[in-house]
Amino acid sequence: MAKNSGNKSKAKFSVYIKRYWQLYAMLFLPLLYLVVFKYAPMIYVQIAFKKYSLVQSVWELPLAKNHGFEYFIQAFKNNDFKYALRNTLTLNLLDLVFGFPAPIIFALVLNELCFTRYKKVVQTIAYMPHFLSWVIIYSLALQLLAPNAGLVNMIIKDLGGEAIPFLNDEAHWIGSYIGFGIWQNFGWGSIIYLAAIAGINPELYEAAAVDGAGRFRKMWHITLPGIKPTIVVLLIMSLGNILGGGFDRPFAFQNNLVMRVADVIATFVYRVGIKGLQFSLTTAVGLFQSLVGVFFLLMANFISRKLGERGIW
Structure with a gap:
């Protein structure tokens, strides 16, 4: 049988x-x-x-000191790595606080527009920065925000004010960095939320209109709850990348005057690992970065499930 x-x-x-x-x-x-x-x-x-050598196979490399943890200890004793770790966390948290809600708000506002043609034009304009490289965006930033020749500072000086060091002062640099990051990504990020809004049952809006609900009430009680699962999933994924981030953006925006707040793990790995040929040290840093990202991802998903949301698995 x-x-x-x-x-x-x-x-x-x-x-x-x-x-x-x-x-x-x-x-x-x-x-x-x-x-x-x-x-x-x-x-x-x-x-x-292991102690890396260009002439040996990775399997033949001798184990590093302290039972193989020599380079992890060395990394946490390195002040440049500590600054890079702090800056990565700071910039990514600011990106999360200010950048994460931006596409949600934009999608909600865009969904309320009645004129279809105008809506498409706004969408296209908002999507376009996503296709620009960070080198081009930094070139635009220089043209706009440079202390002497930048358009914004020229207008400020013409009005009797003093030039603002948007790209040369640490506090102003962080604001410029976060602002341009939001500008590049909010339009593209709104696509997922607009797709989620499109899947909400139209009968809910009709029933709300019969009950006398205005646009804000519909947005608050129907649209936002309707896209809540999507928001939770994307938030969990963003938390998993809290110690990550790309290389292009910080590298393009860096200059010697703001390196204390602009040097992140990705640029530290490039400078110390690739240019400095310390491959074991920067591999240890990259492994630590990945493990922390996985930890945040698991914790965010666990908390989401405990609060009654679906999570990502």
Whole structure:
């Protein structure tokens, strides 16, 4: 009996594969990409625990001192790494506080626009900065905010004020950095929220209108609860990247006058690891960064599930 059930299962599996083999064939290249470029490089994570040498295989490298934790200890004794860790957390938290709500607010406002053509124009204009590289955006920032030749400061001086060091003073630099980050991403980030809003049942708005609810009431009691699961998922993913962040943006905006607040982990790894050839040290830093990101991701998902939300798994 068990043999017959096993044969039936094999026959069903064979029929299933014959019917849907195209779908699995389409998945082959993405899976190959993940294996080659994402999982295979994980072999070299062990460099963080070994004394790296260009002439030896990664498997033959000798173990570092302190049971392999020499470079982790060295990193936490390095003042430049401490500054980079502090700056990464500070800038990413500010991005989260000010940047995360921006696409939500924009999507809510855009959803309330009645004129379809105007709505499309606004969407297109808001999306465009996402396709600009950070080098181009920093060039625009220089043209606008440079102390002497920047358009904004020229207007301020023409009005009798003093030039503001947007890119040369630490506090002003942080504001400029966060502001340009919001400007580049809020339009693109709103796409997901607009898609979530489109999935809300229109009958809810009709029922609310019958009850006398205005636009703000509909937004607060229907639209926001309707996109709440999407907000929670994206917030969890953002918290998982709290110690991450890209390299392009901080590297493009950095200058010698603001390095104390502008040097982040990504630029520290580039400067010390690639230019300074300290591969074991910066591999240890990268591994620490990834582990902290996973911890925040798991904690955020756990708290979300405890509060009754779906989470990401």
